[in-house]
Amino acid sequence: MTAARAIIHVDMDAFYAAIEVLDHPQWRGLPLVVGELGPRSVVTTASYEARRYGLRSAMPTVTAKRLCPQALFVPIRMSRYREISAEVFAVFGEVTPEIEGLSLDEAFLDVTRSLRLFGGEMENIGRFLKQEIRRRTGLVASVGMAHNKLLAKLASELSKPDGFLQIRPGQVHAMLDPLPVGRLWTVGKVAEAQLHRLGIRTVGELRFADPRRLHQACGNQAGQWQRLASGVDERAVDADAAEKSVSAETTFVTDLTCLEQAESWLARLGERVGERLRAHELRGRTVTVKLRKPPFETHTRQLRLGEPTDSTAELLQAGRSLLRRWWESEQNPQLRLLGIGMSQFAPEQQAGLFTPTSGGKDQLADQINRRFGGGSLVRGVVLKSRRGETGEK
Numbered sequence: 068m069t070a071a072r073a074i075i076h077v078d079m080d081a082f083y084a085a086i087e088v089l090d091h092p093q094w095r096g097l098p099l100v101v102g103e104l105g106p107r108s109v110v111t112t113a114s115y116e117a118r119r120y121g122l123r124s125a126m127p128t129v130t131a132k133r134l135c136p137q138a139l140f141v142p143i144r145m146s147r148y149r150e151i152s153a154e155v156f157a158v159f160g161e162v163t164p165e166i167e168g169l170s171l172d173e174a175f176l177d178v179t180r181s182l183r184l185f186g187g188e189m190e191n192i193g194r195f196l197k198q199e200i201r202r203r204t205g206l207v208a209s210v211g212m213a214h215n216k217l218l219a220k221l222a223s224e225l226s227k228p229d230g231f232l233q234i235r236p237g238q239v240h241a242m243l244d245p246l247p248v249g250r251l252w253t254v255g256k257v258a259e260a261q262l263h264r265l266g267i268r269t270v271g272e273l274r275f276a277d278p279r280r281l282h283q284a285c286g287n288q289a290g291q292w293q294r295l296a297s298g299v300d301e302r303a304v305d306a307d308a309a310e311k312s313v314s315a316e317t318t319f320v321t322d323l324t325c326l327e328q329a330e331s332w333l334a335r336l337g338e339r340v341g342e343r344l345r346a347h348e349l350r351g352r353t354v355t356v357k358l359r360k361p362p363f364e365t366h367t368r369q370l371r372l373g374e375p376t377d378s379t380a381e382l383l384q385a386g387r388s389l390l391r392r393w394w395e396s397e398q399n400p401q402l403r404l405l406g407i408g409m410s411q412f413a414p415e416q417q418a419g420l421f422t423p424t425s426g427g428k429d430q431l432a433d434q435i436n437r438r439f440g441g442g443s444l445v446r447g448v449v450l451k452s453r454r455g456e457t458g459e460k
């Protein structure tokens with residue numbers, strides 16, 4: 068039996084269409100299709116207004132036009148969608164490095180080891196994700212929470228648009244049983260037809276079906292289906308190691324024009340990153356500082372360390388030197404956004420064996436912060452310039 072996990076599935080609502088509306092407010096409320104009208108083109112995303120007419124992704128645009136003649140067809144702007152996607156994934160990176168991206172707008176997050184940083188409640192993390200994504204991109208995300216991937220994805224699907232749902236262990240059968248079998252992950256069209264022939268139409272009927280009869284009719288996959296029908300799913304969140312990072316960033320209400328203030332913010336963000344690194348038992352080798360000049364010009368600067376570390380002090384030392392170098396290279400330095408992150412993690416079996424840990428000081432700070440709420444213990448530089456703060460937006 069594996070320990071209980073906490074999994075979140077995040078899926079942006081009508082992502083490409085929502086970005087088009089964000090950038091063209093005059094299109095709000097219209098049936099909108101991302102994908103140009105043409106004999107061979109298909110609908111990439113339809114706005115919710117367009118879905119009311121039966122428009123769906125992958126439908127030929129010609130069909131879409133017939134169903135909804137007044138729909139607005141707009142060209143795909145993939146580089147813009149990637150830009151916003153990076154913002155959304157940056158929010159994920161503030162919660163956990165264990166992110167399995169499924170597409171530009173959808174991911175599984177394993178937040179098991181982040182729970183204690185959020186008061187032990189998965190809902191706090193889900194709410195943080197929803198609010199931060201909204202605040203930074205202006206877009207709406209649906210969030211599903213559960214103890215495995217199957218149920219987390221189901222929770223976001225069942226509650227979207229603007230979804231927010233946690234399926235708790237005691238609610239699994241009540242949620243799953245009435246669903247059509249075709250809704251289950253890995254049960255495709257052929258399998259669905261097979262099950263229908265056996266008189267099995269709902270997930271509940273599949274769960275209670277005679278295993279031997281099911282195996283005879285459907286083969287080895289039957290056992291897996293019955294486990295899924297019972298809400299059992301042991302798949303791990305498969306984070307791409309190359310893309311793993313832990314980061315924190317903040318946007319300023321008023322652009323920062325003073326290096327000392329920027330350094331004090333960097334220290335505060337670095338504390339958060341260090342705390343998460345240690346919670347996830349990760350030591351990273353590459354420190355990245357993200358700097359955005361108004362209105363939207365983003366620079367990143369990286370430094371590779373000699374040894375992987377989870378120490379806040381070492382992270383900040385590298386971050387501060389990157390920040391200073393950037394600041395001095397700018398003619399008129401101004402910051403709208405500042406972020407710091409750690410990536411390129413050492414393989415877990417090596418951590419602890421060959422690298423000295425950052426020691427008791429950071430661990431004590433983490434304990435105090437957990438006990439009295441994040442930010443009660445901040446390094447000197449932050450306290451010194453508290454008065455000059457601009458406040459997080």
Ligand SMILES: [Mg+2]
Binds near residue numbers: 079081172
């Ligand atoms: Mg989506």
